[in-house]
Amino acid sequence: MAKMNLLQAVNNALDIAMAANERVVCFGEDVGVFGGVFRATSHLQEKYGRARCFNTPLVEQGIIGFANGLASQGSVAVAEIQFADYIFPAFDQIVNEAAKFRYRSGNLFNVGGLTIRTPYGGGIAGGHYHSQSPEAYFAHTPGLKVVVPRNPHQAKGLLLASIRDANPVIFFEPKRIYRASVGEVPEEDYELPLGKAEVVREGSDITLLAWGAQMEYLELAAELADKEGISCELIDLRTILPWDVETVAASVKKTGRLLISHEAPITGGFAGEIATTIQEQCFLHLESPIARVAGLDVPYPLALEKEYIPDQWKIFEAIKSSVNF
Structure with missing residues (x-):
C-alpha cells in the first residue's frame, strides 16, 4: 500500500x-x-x-x-x-x-x-x-x-x-x-467493477446516496445525524451509467427513506432519474417522499459558491425533514 x-x-x-x-x-x-x-x-x-x-x-x-x-x-x-x-x-x-x-x-x-x-x-x-x-x-x-x-x-x-x-x-x-x-x-494493478455501487456505511433510518466529491458532505451529514440518534446508510453510486438499481433499492426497502445529493442543478439532475426508479420499485416501503439536495438552477456562482454547494448542513436539514415526515 x-x-x-x-x-x-x-x-x-x-x-x-x-x-x-x-x-x-x-x-x-x-x-x-x-x-x-x-x-x-x-x-x-x-x-x-x-x-x-x-x-x-x-x-x-x-x-x-x-x-x-x-x-x-x-x-x-x-x-x-x-x-x-x-x-x-x-x-x-x-x-x-x-x-x-x-x-x-x-x-x-x-x-x-x-x-x-x-x-x-x-x-x-x-x-x-x-x-x-x-x-x-x-x-x-x-x-x-x-x-x-x-x-x-x-x-x-x-x-x-x-x-x-x-x-x-x-x-x-x-x-x-x-x-x-x-x-x-494498493501499488499493484487492480480494478473495481463498473456499474456497481458501494455501501460505504450501513444504517437503518435513511439511505443517503451520492457520487464523487459529494460523498464527503454525506459523511459529514451522517455524523451530524448520529448525534440526533438518526442512523444513516451511505451509498456511493460510483457509476452513473449504468447505475446499480439493485443495491439502492435493497437499501431503501430496509430504511424506508432515500436522500440523493449531487452538485449539479436540481432540474434535470440525475437524482430525478434515481428517485423515479426507486419510487417505482420501493413505493410500499417508503416512509417519506424521496428527497433531493442539489445545486441551484442558476449558473455556478463565484462570490456565492458556498451558498450554492449542497453541503452537510443542507443535507442534515433534509435528513431531519425526511425522518420527521
Missing part, C-alpha cells in the same frame, strides 16, 4: 495501464511535458515517449474526433478534456459518434477502447466556466458508461476498469478533492 492523493492515484493508474498495454495512448491539452493543468499526466511522456503521451490543439471536438478514430483502429485512447465545462464542443463527437459507433455498424466496428477523463465540479473558486457537473447530459445517452470516483483508492481501480472496458467511458474526476483526498492505495 502507498499513500496517494486522488491525482497521484489517477497518474498511477495511467502509468500501469500504459506499461501493461503498448496500445494505450493518452493525450489532451498540455498533457505532454506539462502534465496537464492539474499534473495528472506528469512524467508519462518522458517514460513512454511523445508518440504515446502528447499535447493536442485547444480544440475539444478535435480531441474526441481524433480519439474516436484511434479507438476505431484498435488503439486504447485515453483523452483528457481539461475541464468538464469544456466538454460541450465535443458533445456531438461523444453522443452521436462514440456512443453509437458499435450500434450503427451492426457490431462490425466499435470505439470501446475510448476513455474520456475530465475534472468536474466546484469548490475551487473557479466560477461558472470551471465548476460545472455535466454528468446528467451524458446519462441520457445509450452506448456510454459514466463513472465518478470519490477517493484515491476508487479513482485508481475505477480508472483501470474504465480503460479496459469494452465500451466508451466518460470518467469524471472531482477536482475539489484532487489533492485534499488522501488515502491508502
Whole structure:
C-alpha cells in the first residue's frame, strides 16, 4: 500500500495501464511535458515517449474526433478534456459518434477502447466556466458508461476498469478533492467493477446516496445525524451509467427513506432519474417522499459558491425533514 492523493492515484493508474498495454495512448491539452493543468499526466511522456503521451490543439471536438478514430483502429485512447465545462464542443463527437459507433455498424466496428477523463465540479473558486457537473447530459445517452470516483483508492481501480472496458467511458474526476483526498492505495494493478455501487456505511433510518466529491458532505451529514440518534446508510453510486438499481433499492426497502445529493442543478439532475426508479420499485416501503439536495438552477456562482454547494448542513436539514415526515 502507498499513500496517494486522488491525482497521484489517477497518474498511477495511467502509468500501469500504459506499461501493461503498448496500445494505450493518452493525450489532451498540455498533457505532454506539462502534465496537464492539474499534473495528472506528469512524467508519462518522458517514460513512454511523445508518440504515446502528447499535447493536442485547444480544440475539444478535435480531441474526441481524433480519439474516436484511434479507438476505431484498435488503439486504447485515453483523452483528457481539461475541464468538464469544456466538454460541450465535443458533445456531438461523444453522443452521436462514440456512443453509437458499435450500434450503427451492426457490431462490425466499435470505439470501446475510448476513455474520456475530465475534472468536474466546484469548490475551487473557479466560477461558472470551471465548476460545472455535466454528468446528467451524458446519462441520457445509450452506448456510454459514466463513472465518478470519490477517493484515491476508487479513482485508481475505477480508472483501470474504465480503460479496459469494452465500451466508451466518460470518467469524471472531482477536482475539489484532487489533492485534499488522501488515502491508502494498493501499488499493484487492480480494478473495481463498473456499474456497481458501494455501501460505504450501513444504517437503518435513511439511505443517503451520492457520487464523487459529494460523498464527503454525506459523511459529514451522517455524523451530524448520529448525534440526533438518526442512523444513516451511505451509498456511493460510483457509476452513473449504468447505475446499480439493485443495491439502492435493497437499501431503501430496509430504511424506508432515500436522500440523493449531487452538485449539479436540481432540474434535470440525475437524482430525478434515481428517485423515479426507486419510487417505482420501493413505493410500499417508503416512509417519506424521496428527497433531493442539489445545486441551484442558476449558473455556478463565484462570490456565492458556498451558498450554492449542497453541503452537510443542507443535507442534515433534509435528513431531519425526511425522518420527521
